[in-house]
Amino acid sequence: xxxxxxxxxxxxxxxxxxxxxxxxxxxxxxxxxxxxxxxxxxxxxxxxxxxxxxxxxxxxxxxxxxxxxxxxxxxxxxxxxxxxxxxxxxxxxxxxxxxxxxxxxxxxxxxxxxxxxxxxxxxxxxxxxxxxxxxxxxxxxxxxxxxxxxxxxxxxxxxxxxxxxxxxxxxxxxxxxxxxxxxxxxxxxxxxxxxxxxxxxxxxxxxxxxxxxxxxxxxxxxxxxxxxxxxxxxxxxxxxxxxxxxxxxxxxxxxxxxxxxxxxxxxxxxxxxxxxxxxxxxxxxxxxxxxxxxxxxxxxxxxxxxxxxxxx
Numbered sequence: 516x517x518x519x520x521x522x523x524x525x526x527x528x529x530x531x532x533x534x535x536x537x538x539x540x541x542x543x544x545x546x547x548x549x550x551x552x553x554x555x556x557x558x559x560x561x562x563x564x565x566x567x568x569x570x571x572x573x574x575x576x577x578x579x580x581x582x583x584x585x586x587x588x589x590x591x592x593x594x595x596x597x598x599x600x601x602x603x604x605x606x607x608x609x610x611x612x613x614x615x616x617x618x619x620x621x622x623x624x625x626x627x628x629x630x631x632x633x634x635x636x637x638x639x640x641x642x643x644x645x646x647x648x649x650x651x652x653x654x655x656x657x658x659x660x661x662x663x664x665x666x667x668x669x670x671x672x673x674x675x676x677x678x679x680x681x682x683x684x685x686x687x688x689x690x691x692x693x694x695x696x697x698x699x700x701x702x703x704x705x706x707x708x709x710x711x712x713x714x715x716x717x718x719x720x721x722x723x724x725x726x727x728x729x730x731x732x733x734x735x736x737x738x739x740x741x742x743x744x745x746x747x748x749x750x751x752x753x754x755x756x757x758x759x760x761x762x763x764x765x766x767x768x769x770x771x772x773x774x775x776x777x778x779x780x781x782x783x784x785x786x787x788x789x790x791x792x793x794x795x796x797x798x799x800x801x802x803x804x805x806x807x808x809x810x811x812x813x814x815x816x817x818x819x820x821x822x823x824x825x826x827x
Contacts, residue, residue: 521660524715524722525603531714533607535707536614543618543703546696548625553689557632566637573635573685576754579747580681581626582636582644584694586741587674588623589645591616593654594737601663615704622697629693648740655737661715661726668708669734672766673757675701677736680756709774720780721787727771728790732797734762753812759805767798 571578595616602608630636655670657663675698682694716723736757738744752758771777777791 521601524660524719525608527718528711528714529607531711532611535710536607536611539611539614539703539707543700546621548621548628551625551689551693551696552628552632554632560638566634566639570634571636572687574754576750576756577681577684578636579750580677580684580754580756581630582641583738583741583744583747583751584678584681585623585626585630585641586644586648587737588619588626588697590648590654590737590740591619591623592649593652594619597654597656597663598667601657601660611707615707618700618704622700625693626697629690633687633690635690644742647742651740653739655735655739657730659726661712661719661722662730664708664712664715665723665727665730666734668705668712668770669730669766670737671701671705671708672770673736673762675705676761676765677751677757680761684754684756709770713775716775716777716780720782721784723775724777724780724783724787724794725790727775727777728794728797731767731771731794752808753815755809755812758809758812759801760809761805763798763802763805767801771798 568578573581595612598612598615599609602612604612627641630641631638655666657666678694678701679698682691682698685691685694712723712727736748738748741747755761771794778795780791783791
């Protein structure tokens with residue numbers, strides 16, 4: 516898609532963005548990271564301090580999820596760079612990008628402070644991973660405004676689900692409250708992008724369908740650059756925090772098939788019709804593979820539970 520088309524689409528969608536920004540500001544609630552962090556549990560780190568997992572009182576899957584979650588949030592400079600590239604810095608689009616950036620900045624701060632105060636993760640390993648990730652500067656880079664909208668819609672909902680499910684694996688009330696607070700924000704971000712994309716689908720269904728199909732096919736959570744990301748992702752999936760079945764059942768089906776109603780769109784170009792056909796087959800295949808993997812993970816969790824019970 517050419518820059519000219521993107522510029523025209525940005526202008527056409529500007530009134531919708533303005534309305535949705537106003538809605539977002541009405542729905543969001545002010546909150547302060549310092550008020551959620553349990554500072555009274557903090558201690559100084561001595562020069563000879565060495566972290567031990569016993570300090571965390573967290574399961575391995577909770578530690579993996581928190582590690583990935585906080586580093587994803589900490590990569591905000593590059594998300595902002597790409598959002599401004601896709602959506603511009605002027606008008607309602609620019610106001611939204613800056614507002615979104617300000618809100619996302621709180622997420623990394625509150626989770627990082629919580630992890631430091633509670634010693635839930637090795638602070639040295641975490642900071643080294645943060646430095647390495649930010650220095651490499653890698654994030655998904657959708658090639659056009661419409662593909663950008665499609666990607667961030669899926670990604671914001673995926674992030675909301677991952678944060679909320681991470682909270683369910685944390686027994687500490689403070690940690691659970693932080694992840695729920697962050698998930699609430701992410702849900703509002705998802706609703707904004709979903710509804711802008713809905714307007715784009717109505718305005719130019721053929722271009723929108725091609726963009727959505729491209730992004731569903733190539734979708735990946737923004738974890739590139741995170742140390743041992745594949746291993747952490749596997750742990751997170753096996754625990755049921757975020758896996759392919761969740762991606763299908765809670766993102767692709769409700770958003771792509773229901774909210775954007777792609778199966779019922781009419782008047783598509785031949786290219787868009789072909790893209791939709793491939794997309795429908797892909798979503799079906801993701802659902803089948805995701806269900807198989809989810810059942811396998813569930814069997815493994817039941818086996819571990821039985822083994823643990825026998826050892827007690």
